[in-house]
Amino acid sequence: MEDSTVAPHAPLSASFPAMVSYHTGWSLSSEAGSMDLEKALAQGNLLEVVSVIQETLKIASSTPVNIAVTGESGNGMSTFINALRGIGHEEEDSAPTGVVKTTHTRASYSLPHFPNTLLWDLPGMETTPQNLERYIMEMEFSQYDLFIIIASEKFSMNHAMLARTIKSMRKKFYIVWTKLDTDLRTGVLGEEQLLKNIQANILEHLKKAQVCEPPLFLVSSFDSLFHDFPKLRDTLKKDLFYIRYHGPHQKLSNTCEKSLNDKVMFLQEKINAHSFQDTLGIRDPDDLMQCLDAYRLLFGMDDESVECVAQKMGTTAMQYTALMKSPNPRAVSRIDCTMACLTCRVCQAFLNALRSIPVLGNPISNYFRRMKHKHILKIVAKDSKVILRKILKDFTISD
């Protein structure tokens, strides 16, 4: 069935692309991604962990973010879109503008300097509450990630209701007051007072509609470098980053955290069962160096893996090892009090003496051995979390 609300010759696209927003993009691939990540963490394959994180964040960065520009007809929505895109109203792919009602069907436009971001020019909303509901349905408000409500000349209750509806959908929105050039030209008040009055009037309407203060920008679409336009672009940049990466980032962090905790529990059971050699590959469970190496290998935190990951990330292994406690057994004993106690000469001599006591000696020394292993495990698991957090952060910053 054809959608009558959509422009037939919209410049970029008139209907939503198959992958709508990062929420959808993520959910399409999230299950497979999560499983791959869990598997790689369980196997201690750090390089594979990095690949899964990289792939997931690549999907997030290439999935379109949809921004709806809405308001009442004639408020200057299409002109604002052209201004934000840095083009005039008569260029080939500019949004049509005019003094009479011009935009009848929605259309999307790319936003230069903001890759994979679509600005949607919506027809103006009608003015009754029943129509507002229909408008929200027809314009498919649920599909957008961010809203820009345009107002000019008069901030009406309709604008406030629109804000309230978007807020109830738990979506982010800005209020943009446009045609400021006309206000400044025709107003009798000084600029400072006029700006204050406009802001106060908008906030009063929003307060009546029980909407708390959203980001508010006062602009003229004829001066797209002045007034609040630079502030608006900065805010948009930050919010688009958040919209794009927050969900996937959270999900990846949670999966890493959960998988590592599960792995610690699994290994603790093996320690309790004293399966040092067969499961953990530790020949001498009293050799601190051997134990550390074995646990680091199980978590993919061994020197070779860290080196490979550093190469993949375009950095040096030092960037990671400097954050870790486990690569250096002497440092572990020095920095970590429990470890220092468990490995000190007096304690070792005491444990050796215990072993020679019949019946009681072995259980007590086994207890201390388990305690030492669990502590090493804790240190290595903590290192893994620190390194994964750094990898996640580095990937998101370098985008």
Ligand SMILES: Nc1nc2c(ncn2[C@@H]2O[C@H](COP(=O)(O)OP(=O)(O)OP(=O)(O)O)[C@@H](O)[C@H]2O)c(=O)[nH]1
């Ligand atoms: N002075 C001034 N005029 C503006 C500004 N923005 C828009 N206009 C004018 O306002 C009129 C309506 O602008 P449009 O951008 O077409 O408005 P719209 O909200 O898209 O309206 P429809 O598509 O018709 O619903 C046009 O004549 C624009 O030139 C502005 O910042 N300053």
Ligand SMILES: [Mg+2]
């Ligand atoms: Mg328009």
